[in-house]
Amino acid sequence: MNSTPIRTLCMAVSLWVVAGLAPAVAHHSFAMFDFSKVVTISGTVKEFQWTNPHVILWIDADAGAGEAPAVWSLELTSPGNLTRGGWDRKAVSAGDRVTVDLNPLRNGNHGGALIKVTDETTGKSFSTNLRASEKPGLQ
């Protein structure tokens, strides 16, 4: 968990507002993601936020082909749905080295819908296929 002093954070927030990115909350449709494309990134977990309505994984991604290192925001479904899919709030932690498959944002920003995250050290992976749980009596 980061411990950025709140004043610095508030200042950053005000700068964002000035830049035209108003803070809002997000129980949103996933149509902003391009599900026809899969992008794979490698990097270090910056923060794993286990909250409704969408869990968020922030990755400090390594430099890629022709790309500078960047922070990516990856969105997932809700904690309840993920728990049923085998996740928990410690599935990944800040500092973990990971590889992530994602459906990227259509607008080209560093963000996407997470498909699968794999811990590069342990090889353990978690995915987010909710359709696999469309039946009764799941274990």
Added chain:
Amino acid sequence: MRKVHMALLATALVVGGGAAGGEPELNSPPTAKDWAAIARLPDWSGVWTPYVSDQNRRIKSDPTPWRPEAAKQIATMEAEEKAGRPRGLFIDCLPEGMPAWMLITHNAFEILFTPGRVTLLGEMDGNRIRRIYTDGRGHPPDPDPTFHGHSIGHWEGDTLVVDTVGVLPEAWLAVSEAVGLPNNGDLHVIERIHLQGPERLHDDLEIIAPKVLSAPWKTTRIYFRQRARKYDIVEGVCLQGGMATRQDEFGNWLYVPIPQEDGNPVPPK
């Protein structure tokens, strides 16, 4: 002096107690017979998870009978969603409400039976709840509008028939999280909720929304029963997702808003 006060108090109680100045309506304490009657109801225990693929299929198989002027707006929204520019109906985290909860939820709920009541408890938008009164009461003549409306129900065999009015005009008649219109008033929803086989719950909905629909919209939503404890309902506070936790200079843990762009979180500094 005291007598005058007592007289005023008595008058106030009578005036406030009932619309026609009669006896106040009370929720009677349940009897052993009331509790025993619950044992004869069908078993709806467990946690119910939505059949999301079927929700999507029914957008086409049970098309919404939008009024022409509403259909034009919907066509624009569908084009925007297809182009990846969804406005998002629930981006502000207000409750999905009725009937959107039943139509488009991706989240689980459970159903509790108590004397005179069926209660639906779910995840998302602040631990959502529907109270369905099964004690024989009618709707209030002019209920204060709410996101979930005023619901009364009765059993026809093993089917719970629910009648809902008093929904806010602003509550979405949602086809998906990105497409739908406010019901705009006079919404009336009739549901027939029943088991279909041992482990599936069907909600057969009839949605009457004269401001935006040209005919009642009939469709069904399906939920699967789960009994494994990892499926137990968890807390779901929608607004929490727009917040990050940070410590201030005193070490207090606080929520601060995450900057967002079109509902997408911008990486924190």
